[in-house]
Amino acid sequence: MKPWIEITKKEITSLSASSPPLRYIACSEGGHCMQRCAWAADGDDLMCDYHDREWGVPLHDDNALFEFLCLEGAQAGLSWRTVLVKRENYRKAFHGFDIARVAKMTDRDLEKRLLDPGIIRNRLKVSSVRDNAVAALKAIDEFGSLDACLWSFVDGKPIVNRWRESSQVPATTPLSDHMSKTLKKRGFRFVGGTICYSLMQATGMINDHLVGCFRHPEISSA
Numbered sequence: 544m545k546p547w548i549e550i551t552k553k554e555i556t557s558l559s560a561s562s563p564p565l566r567y568i569a570c571s572e573g574g575h576c577m578q579r580c581a582w583a584a585d586g587d588d589l590m591c592d593y594h595d596r597e598w599g600v601p602l603h604d605d606n607a608l609f610e611f612l613c614l615e616g617a618q619a620g621l622s623w624r625t626v627l628v629k630r631e632n633y634r635k636a637f638h639g640f641d642i643a644r645v646a647k648m649t650d651r652d653l654e655k656r657l658l659d660p661g662i663i664r665n666r667l668k669v670s671s672v673r674d675n676a677v678a679a680l681k682a683i684d685e686f687g688s689l690d691a692c693l694w695s696f697v698d699g700k701p702i703v704n705r706w707r708e709s710s711q712v713p714a715t716t717p718l719s720d721h722m723s724k725t726l727k728k729r730g731f732r733f734v735g736g737t738i739c740y741s742l743m744q745a746t747g748m749i750n751d752h753l754v755g756c757f758r759h760p761e762i763s764s765a
Contacts, residue, residue, distance in 0.1 A: 577757045581709060589627055599762050601701055601747030605689040608746060609679055610640035612693075613672045615742045616733030617663050623741075625663075632661030637672055642689070645676035671732035678730035694748060696722045702743075703750045703763050712751050715740050 583594030602608055614633065618626045626633075636656050638644040653673060657664050682692040696718065706712050719740035726734040734742075743749045752759040 578755050579758070580753050580756045587624065590624055593627060595758065598745055599747050599750050599752050599758060601762075601765070602745075603690045603694070605679075605683065606640050606642055608689050608693055609642050609645075609676065610634070611742055611745050612679075612731070612734070613637070613640065613675055615738045615745065616671055616675070617665075617668050618741070619668070619733055619735075619738060621663070629662055632659065636662050642676050642679050642683070645673055646680050648673045648676075668733060674730065674732050678726075678732075682729060693742075693746075696725075697743070697748045701747055701750055701762075705754050706751065707754055709753065712753075713740065719743060 579591070580594060583590045583598075602611070610633075614626050614630065617633070634640060636659055637648075653669055656662060656669050657666060662669070679689050683689055686692040686695070704712075715736040720736040722739040722743070723734050723736045726739065740749075744751045747762065750759065750762050752762065
């Protein structure tokens with residue numbers, strides 16, 4: 544399978560202007576172009592790289608899942624780009640999101656993090672990282688892994704949606720609301736329905752790339 548949607552430069556001019564969810568990128572010498580979800584195709588290299596390499600790819604490593612859980616919570620009320628810019632600083636501040644190490648952080652450790660300009664210095668968000676690590680360890684004891692716990696909400700298999708318009712993509716669903724309620728009962732924080740849906744999108748539990756995006760078929764067939 545080719546890593547792009549085959550569409551020639553000539554055909555681009557005849558496309559309907561009423562289809563804004565996709566953007567065209569990087570036409571090859573042969574005249575073929577790729578389409579990408581519009582939110583990542585506005586010339587922002589950081590968002591573009593995240594879209595092309597990470598978003599929607601099924602993720603099963605416990606510490607990596609924990610990282611996304613915490614970063615999605617940190618995003619609350621902010622843009623995802625704001626979080627991505629600070630991502631490496633978060634990794635340094637929270638031991639590479641090693642669940643066991645974060646769970647052992649002291650109150651003094653967290654106070655120091657509140658002085659770090661490289662992360663979002665919101666007291667509740669910072670303290671939630673440790674709380675989530677503690678909750679994650681309990682989930683690991685019960686399920687064998689955080690991976691097994693989180694992926695149980697989709698029965699261990701990605702949900703592949705086939706949205707054609709950005710307006711069709713929901714911010715929350717009954718499934719993400721159920722996930723939210725369950726995780727809260729388990730002691731996780733900053734896991735509202737919208738955050739849980741974003742988490743599922745980011746970690747590949749749900750493939751929400753638009754069907755015209757070159758990543759949709761790549762991820763679906765992986």
